Amino acid sequence: MSAGNTVRRRDFLRAAAALGVGGAVWKAAAPAAGATVWQLDPQKCVQCGRCATECVLSPSAVKCVHSYQICGYCDLCGGYLQPSARDRDTGAENELCPVSAIKRTYIEDPFFQYTIDEALCVGCGKCVKGCALFGNGSLYLQVKQDLCVHCNECAIAKACPGDAYRRIPAEQAYLLKTRPEGGNGQE
Amino acid sequence: MKDSTASRVFAVIAAAVTAAAALVALQQWLACRPPHDIVVNLSGRDGRPEGGASADIATDLSGTHQEFGGAAASLPGAWARFRGPDFDNICKEGYRLAEAFRDGGPEILWSVELGEGHAAPAVLNGRVYVLDYDESARADAVRCFSLEDGQEIWRHSYPVNIKRNHGLSRTIPAVTDEFVVTIGPRCHVVCLDATSGAFRWGVSMQEEYGSTEPLWYTGQCPLIDNGLAILAPAGPDVLMTARACATGEPVWQTPNPRGWNMSHSSIMPMVFEGTRMFVYCAVGGIVGIAADGPDAGRILWEQPWSANVVAPSPVPLGDGRVFCTAGYGNGSLMVQVRKAGDGFRAETVFERGPAEWLACEQQSPIYYDGLLHAIMPKDAGALRGQFVCYDPDGSLVWSSGPANRFGLGPFILADGKFYVLSDDGVLTVLEQNREQYVALAQARILDGQDAWGPIAIAGTRMLLRDSTRMVCIDVSAAPGESVSQ
Numbered sequence: 186m187s188a189g190n191t192v193r194r195r196d197f198l199r200a201a202a203a204l205g206v207g208g209a210v211w212k213a214a215a216p217a218a219g220a221t222v223w224q225l226d227p228q229k230c231v232q233c234g235r236c237a238t239e240c241v242l243s244p245s246a247v248k249c250v251h252s253y254q255i256c257g258y259c260d261l262c263g264g265y266l267q268p269s270a271r272d273r274d275t276g277a278e279n280e281l282c283p284v285s286a287i288k289r290t291y292i293e294d295p296f297f298q299y300t301i302d303e304a305l306c307v308g309c310g311k312c313v314k315g316c317a318l319f320g321n322g323s324l325y326l327q328v329k330q331d332l333c334v335h336c337n338e339c340a341i342a343k344a345c346p347g348d349a350y351r352r353i354p355a356e357q358a359y360l361l362k363t364r365p366e367g368g369n370g371q372e
Numbered sequence: 373m374k375d376s377t378a379s380r381v382f383a384v385i386a387a388a389v390t391a392a393a394a395l396v397a398l399q400q401w402l403a404c405r406p407p408h409d410i411v412v413n414l415s416g417r418d419g420r421p422e423g424g425a426s427a428d429i430a431t432d433l434s435g436t437h438q439e440f441g442g443a444a445a446s447l448p449g450a451w452a453r454f455r456g457p458d459f460d461n462i463c464k465e466g467y468r469l470a471e472a473f474r475d476g477g478p479e480i481l482w483s484v485e486l487g488e489g490h491a492a493p494a495v496l497n498g499r500v501y502v503l504d505y506d507e508s509a510r511a512d513a514v515r516c517f518s519l520e521d522g523q524e525i526w527r528h529s530y531p532v533n534i535k536r537n538h539g540l541s542r543t544i545p546a547v548t549d550e551f552v553v554t555i556g557p558r559c560h561v562v563c564l565d566a567t568s569g570a571f572r573w574g575v576s577m578q579e580e581y582g583s584t585e586p587l588w589y590t591g592q593c594p595l596i597d598n599g600l601a602i603l604a605p606a607g608p609d610v611l612m613t614a615r616a617c618a619t620g621e622p623v624w625q626t627p628n629p630r631g632w633n634m635s636h637s638s639i640m641p642m643v644f645e646g647t648r649m650f651v652y653c654a655v656g657g658i659v660g661i662a663a664d665g666p667d668a669g670r671i672l673w674e675q676p677w678s679a680n681v682v683a684p685s686p687v688p689l690g691d692g693r694v695f696c697t698a699g700y701g702n703g704s705l706m707v708q709v710r711k712a713g714d715g716f717r718a719e720t721v722f723e724r725g726p727a728e729w730l731a732c733e734q735q736s737p738i739y740y741d742g743l744l745h746a747i748m749p750k751d752a753g754a755l756r757g758q759f760v761c762y763d764p765d766g767s768l769v770w771s772s773g774p775a776n777r778f779g780l781g782p783f784i785l786a787d788g789k790f791y792v793l794s795d796d797g798v799l800t801v802l803e804q805n806r807e808q809y810v811a812l813a814q815a816r817i818l819d820g821q822d823a824w825g826p827i828a829i830a831g832t833r834m835l836l837r838d839s840t841r842m843v844c845i846d847v848s849a850a851p852g853e854s855v856s857q
Contacts, residue, residue, distance in 0.1 A: 257538065261587050261681065261700070268701025268751070269680065274420065277413035285411075291419035295537055295587070318751045319700055 221352035223339040224360050227325035229349035232314035236326055237307045239344040246332035247308035247341065249286070249301050252362045255323035258296035263319025264312035265289055265299055281315050283307075303329070322362065330358045428533050429558050429585075433574025435511070435530030442516075442523030444567075445498030449831030452496040454544040454593035455685070459640050461738050463786035463829040468849035470813070471789055471801055477815030478799075481833065482522030483843040487513075489541030489557075490591075492782075492825035493835045493842065495519060496547040496566065500835065502842065503554040505540040512556040514545065516569055519830060522844060526569035532558055538588045539839060542636075544826060546596040551617040553601045557589030559634070561603060563617055573620030577634075581607030584633050586655070591636030591683055595650075597663065604652045606634035612652060612661050614669065624669030632656030635682035642688035645711050647672070651686045653696050655679070658686060658707055660694075660716065673718040675707045684736040687744070689764060693721065699733025699749045701726065706764070727753040730762040734780045734824060738790075741806065743769060745790065747778050759783065759792055759802065759809070770809045776800070782836075784827040791847070797823045797838050817843060 225236070225247065236247035260273055265287050270279035275289055286305035290298045301324075308326060316324040328341075342350030353360065448465075455461045470478060487505035494501045500517040511529040518525060534540050534557055545554045552566045559577040564570060577583040583605040595602040600614040600623055611628035615621060632654035639652045641663065648663040649672055657676040662668050679702035687695040697704040706721040722729075726749050730737065733749035744762045748755040748771075757777030761769040772778070779795030789812065790802040797818025803810035820838030828835040832848035 259538075259587075263700070269678070271680065272415065274415040275413055275417040276415040279415075280413060285413055289418040291421070294421075295535070297418060297420075 220355040222328070222330055222335060222355045222358050223333065223342060223350055224328050224353045224358060225326050225341075225345075226349045226351060226360050227322075227327070227362055229347045230310070230313065230326055231347040231349070232310040232317065232326075233346055234309050234311070235344045235346070236341050237309040239341045240308070241336060241340050242332065242334065244306070245308040245341075246329055246334070247326050248303050248306045248329050248332075249308065249310070249312055249324055250327045250361075251299060251301055252323045252325070253298075255321055255362060256299065257321055257323070258292065258298060259320065260295050260297055261319075262289070262297065262299060262316070264316035264324045266315075268315070268319070281311050283309060283311065287312060299324075325362055327359055327361075330355075429560075429576055429578045431530050431532050431560065431576070433530045433560055433562050433576070434571045435528055435562075437569055437571070438527045438529070440524040440526060442518040442521070442525035444525065445518050445520030447498050447519050447831055447833070449829070449833065450496045451828040451830050451835075452494050452548065453546040453595065454492075454494075454638055454826065455640075455736065460740070461736065461784050461826075462740060463784060465786075465829070465831065467787065467832050469787040469789060469829075469832065470847045470849055471803075472813045473801075473815040477817060478834075478845040478847055480817070481844045481846055483841055484517065484522050484524075486837065486840060486842050487540050488536065488839050489539035490822065490824040490837075490839070491541035492544045492837060493517075493828050494545045494547045494552075495828055495830040495835065497549065499525065499547075499566075500844075501545045501547055501552050501566075503541060503543055503545055503556060505534055505557065507540060510534070512541075512554075512560065512562075514552065514554050514562060514564060514569070516552075519833065519844070528562070528564055528569050528571060530560070530562070530574070532556060532560060534558065534589065539822065539824075542589055542591045544593045544828075546594045546601075548596050548599075548617075551596060551601075553594040553596055553617065555590060555592050555594050555603070559583050559585055559590050559605070561594065561601065561615075563601060563620060572617070573615075575615070575620065577603065577605040577607070581605035581610045581613075583607045586634050586636055587681060588636075590634060591638075592634065593638040595639045595641070597641065597650075602639050602650060604634065604639055604654065606632055606654050611654065611659065611671075612639070612650065612669070626661050626669045626671060629671075630656055630674070630676070632659075637682045638685045640685050640688065642694070644688075644692050644709055644716070647716075651688060651694055653677070653679075653682050653684075653686045653698075655682060658694065658696055658705070658718070660709060660718070673709055673716040675705075675718040675720060677705050677723075678702075679705075683734045684732050687737050687739050689739055693764065694718075695730075695737065695739070695744060695764065697730065697732045697737065697746070699726070699731070699751075701751055702731075704729055704731045726751045727755075729767070730760060735782050735826070738783065738785050739764075740785055740804065743806065745783070745785075747781065747783065747792070759790070761806075761809075770805075770807065772802075772809045772811075776809070776811070780822075780824050782824065782826045784829060786829050791827060791829075791834065793817070793823050793827060793836055795823055796821055797836075799836070817845060 514528040562574040563572040612626040637653040649660040659674040679698040682698040692709040703725040732746040737746035759772040781793040783792040801813040818838040823838040825837040
């Protein structure tokens, strides 16, 4: 035994017990095999805005997510700017998001990066609609599973006019968009 | 009486207590620290550098010239500029063209790889001219091909740095027997000898006129009119200018009193009340400028329009009305030009949103037989992406229906048929019909994406492109069949 080892056997037992209890808690909390969760299919979403208003949570557990792989990093971003925005900048009068949840950052001429502040996003889908109309659909909505309270009957799914909500395996709890084959992000 | 007094006393006490409570609440409210993390959304918080776009636009436009093995074809037909001979995107050469395709689609006569983009060809004297972008050499390249077999004849290149921003090339050259004039994505104008490709002159509109480069680079196609290159730099001082093709010298200049900016739209000639004028839809408004005589270059009429991005070109309807449209939520504007004393004035007939009336995001509408035809933009509601026909005095006549959407693709009218190319390279033939949508044939021509470059037809040969490849197909009514006149 090394003279420098200061960990007592009592501490070792305590740590082992804590590890065991933690593992049991994690095991109990982890989804069982075959468990499913609610998720929104971005291909079916019609950006009606009900994700923001129908969720039992306020603000909604639905948030905008951004596929940087698809994004064109446009200066004139249909997801960030009002359709008739006079200027392409961060002035509130030009922003489409009602809660300023999208941050616009200059990268290099002529490209800008758009990031979502999830804490501010209310899931209204206005940016998603703008991006779909004038961009390439890199902004889309997803149910954030860490926020969702997993209602048995999802209030949004019940109200969704696009029938975009469905149960998917909890192990793969998101329906993520990817860049189409051969696309360059600037479609 | 006693009860009344008691009630009053009670009321006074209640009021006093309420007031005291309100004062205490107010005092507590004012004592609280106000929110300190409110951020006011002001302009300029995205880190965009002062001065806007990078200024690396200076270049030697005399560039380099290369010769290749191709030779001009001895084939009939011409499509020498954007929107064709009469600026209406209607081919009137009189050839019988296909209304049905054989199995497997029309024959692809030749194809060439191009730099990524949407630049489309002009055709004259058996030569095909394309302003391409050579990404490996980082150069604009005016390329001349043989209409016969697509072999390159010559190439004039000049260095210019272009980053991929929804494609790298944009415009269509203007060609006459003597000259070819091009406008590059970054507003470089070059004039070459149409036969040999020898450099005549060049000018950078950003350097010369202080033009502001539009979003995604400029889509303005040049115009050659009576030996003059007509350009719309829309700089602080010069809205439009004419330069002699032979020398490059300015012949006239139009001031820009309202400070309008360059759009992707191109200058369209129009004749009204015997006066020839150039119509241009800038970012800021629409203007008509005298084309001839001592008045050449003078503003005849103007009409402000708030569209912030304008790609389609104005469409004169022949009676003084000019139809302007734009995507990105802007919709459309119908302007009526009238004679007013010795001059002209313009007034708005209507301005409508994209979900209310005909609009087009990228291509310019075709006006034929009193009807307007176009592909609706993505924000047109149920009509998005559909090919539509509108009565300029009324409303929707017909549409292609939800099963037939074409995206941002180009379309052309020839031999009584519309040829419409979808984003992904499927060519659809439609009957020109006043009553209803009638599809005649359909074939996949291209396998790529973003097939947005306008279509050219010369004789019975049709030139189309997607983002990286240009093809020449045979669209004759029957192989070997020629003129039907």
